[in-house]
Amino acid sequence: MGFEINRFQGDVDEELICPICSAVLEDPLQAPECEHVFCKACITQWISRQPTCPVDRQNLTSAQLTQVPRILRNLLARLTISCDNAQYGCTRVLNLDTLSTHLEECEHNPKRPVLCEQGCALVIPKDELKDHNCIKELRSLITKQQQKMNEYQHEFHELRFFILEQRREMQLLKDFMRALKTSNPSMRAIADAMDRDAQDREVVRWSNSLQRARVTRWGGMISTPDDALQRMIKRTLTEMGCPIHILDDLMENCHECRWPPGLCSLETRQNNRRQYENYVCKRVPGKQAVLVLHCDNQHMGEDMMVEPGLVMIFAHGVE
Amino acid sequence: MANIAAQRIKREFKEVIKSEEVAKCAIKLELVDNNYTELKGEIAGPPDTPYEGGNFVLEIKVPETYPFNPPKVRFITKIWHPNISSVTGAICLDILKDQWAAAMTLRTVLLSLQALLSAAEPDDPQDAVVARQYKENLDMFKLTARHWTNAYAGGPSVNSECDDKIKRLVDMGIEEHQARVALSSYNWDLERATEQLFS
Ligand SMILES: [Zn+2]
Numbered sequence: 001m002g003f004e005i006n007r008f009q010g011d012v013d014e015e016l017i018c019p020i021c022s023a024v025l026e027d028p029l030q031a032p033e034c035e036h037v038f039c040k041a042c043i044t045q046w047i048s049r050q051p052t053c054p055v056d057r058q059n060l061t062s063a064q065l066t067q068v069p070r071i072l073r074n075l076l077a078r079l080t081i082s083c084d085n086a087q088y089g090c091t092r093v094l095n096l097d098t099l100s101t102h103l104e105e106c107e108h109n110p111k112r113p114v115l116c117e118q119g120c121a122l123v124i125p126k127d128e129l130k131d132h133n134c135i136k137e138l139r140s141l142i143t144k145q146q147q148k149m150n151e152y153q154h155e156f157h158e159l160r161f162f163i164l165e166q167r168r169e170m171q172l173l174k175d176f177m178r179a180l181k182t183s184n185p186s187m188r189a190i191a192d193a194m195d196r197d198a199q200d201r202e203v204v205r206w207s208n209s210l211q212r213a214r215v216t217r218w219g220g221m222i223s224t225p226d227d228a229l230q231r232m233i234k235r236t237l238t239e240m241g242c243p244i245h246i247l248d249d250l251m252e253n254c255h256e257c258r259w260p261p262g263l264c265s266l267e268t269r270q271n272n273r274r275q276y277e278n279y280v281c282k283r284v285p286g287k288q289a290v291l292v293l294h295c296d297n298q299h300m301g302e303d304m305m306v307e308p309g310l311v312m313i314f315a316h317g318v319e
Numbered sequence: 320m321a322n323i324a325a326q327r328i329k330r331e332f333k334e335v336i337k338s339e340e341v342a343k344c345a346i347k348l349e350l351v352d353n354n355y356t357e358l359k360g361e362i363a364g365p366p367d368t369p370y371e372g373g374n375f376v377l378e379i380k381v382p383e384t385y386p387f388n389p390p391k392v393r394f395i396t397k398i399w400h401p402n403i404s405s406v407t408g409a410i411c412l413d414i415l416k417d418q419w420a421a422a423m424t425l426r427t428v429l430l431s432l433q434a435l436l437s438a439a440e441p442d443d444p445q446d447a448v449v450a451r452q453y454k455e456n457l458d459m460f461k462l463t464a465r466h467w468t469n470a471y472a473g474g475p476s477v478n479s480e481c482d483d484k485i486k487r488l489v490d491m492g493i494e495e496h497q498a499r500v501a502l503s504s505y506n507w508d509l510e511r512a513t514e515q516l517f518s
């Protein structure tokens with residue numbers, strides 16, 4: 001849709017009129033052969049109904065439309081037009097090519113967004129300012145938000161119900177699995193293997209999240225920690241996120257009575273001390289102790305390692 | 320009404336008013352309502368045709384999608400023509416249907432309708448009865464069309480033979496227009512027309 005002719009100063013040449021909307025061309029495009037010119041919006045709408053030139057009915061598609069010659073664009077640009085907001089008091093008369101820039105900042109645009117300074121601080125179109133009532137606006141805002149809240153609440157209830165349903169179904173599945181496991185030995189074997197796998201993966205994941213530790217003085221090892229020390233280690237392991245199923249075993253494996261043959265006495269330790277450097281150790285934050293997990297130390301012989309791993313406490317010498 | 324349609328009609332209305340056809344009284348255009356959705360057109364019957372001397376009034380309705388769709392036009396004045404329904408005034412003309420183009424105007428429509436009165440297309444009929452008469456008995460068609468022009472469009476040529484036959488039927492209690500249609504459809508054969516009317 002082009003610009004209304006009566007907004008222009010003086011006469012407008014017929015060549016600059018769109019044959020579809022009979023207004024002055026806006027974003028003009030040209031048909032390739034007959035060179036008829038139309039507003040972009042007008043010709044696009046026409047072609048969407050019928051792919052022909054609206055003047056001479058030659059075949060014409062959107063893809064064939066081209067830019068109009070520079071001379072025509074210049075003629076259009078130089079036309080002088082009154083502002084869209086003339087009826088609201090804008091007296092500006094501008095060249096057509098500067099109209100859009102002016103409209104963006106025109107003071108007289110009745111829809112220009114302004115800030116209410118009477119208290120509500122909402123941004124509203126200028127023409128609504130005189131009938132504007134902060135309390136009414138805010139109340140409608142509250143109503144809208146209340147509505148939204150109700151919607152969310154509803155959604156929340158539905159989701160909760162859904163979760164409960166899922167949980168019930170899960171329980172049912174678990175019961176079913178348990179029944180299968182007890183009634184069918186091969187199912188039990190499969191299920192146990194799956195459980196073990198899952199637990200192993202959990203330990204590996206945990207181990208990967210821990211930092212490596214270096215022991216500088218293996219001689220400082222405390223092989224028979226007292227109860228207090230053991231409780232402290234257990235508390236720390238829990239804080240470190242140790243998987244529940246290995247927690248007790250690990251904690252108990254901090255005493256030489258639970259260590260593998262290669263470590264369980266002063267004598268064997270003396271014999272194997274050169275292998276110490278091969279251990280992959282993980283830090284126990286803030287403590288002079290390291291974790292030696294089985295999953296990190298499969299390269300060590302059975303003599304030197306136990307499942308799920310062991311804890312070594314030192315008097316000093318851990319980095 | 321969409322802005323573009325009103326804008327177009329406003330401009331076209333001015334264009335027709337200023338045109339030389341209006342100056343020669345060949346076409347006329349009037350607004351029916353103030354929002355440019357309905358107009359009244361008028362065309363003069365072209366010379367050397369059975370419609371000569373008659374004035375034919377048209378109802379023009381402008382759709383909201385104008386000019387992307389054609390205006391809806393029909394004859395208000397009753398007319399005997401192969402491409403115009405003698406009952407409803409509906410028109411069979413390609414530019415008012417699939418051959419419409421957005422750059423056409425009410426002026427081109429009125430001039431095209433005038434041209435249609437000069438050159439009927441009996442092979443693309445709107446009124447089958449009229450079209451058959453046109454093809455089988457052209458003189459009879461011309462006589463009938465001239466009589467209708469006199470009866471409804473203010474045409475000058477009076478055919479007293481036709482008027483007499485109509486009067487005979489009216490005296491029998493038949494409504495005048497109904498009598499004219501029956502006689503026109505049966506080539507002014509009073510007996511057959513009577514038979515059809517009373518069967
Ligand atoms: Zn246009």
Ligand SMILES: [Zn+2]
Pocket residue numbers: 031034035036053054055056057058
């Ligand atoms: Zn063209």
Ligand SMILES: [Zn+2]
Pocket residue numbers: 083084085086090091092102103106107108
């Ligand atoms: Zn302005």
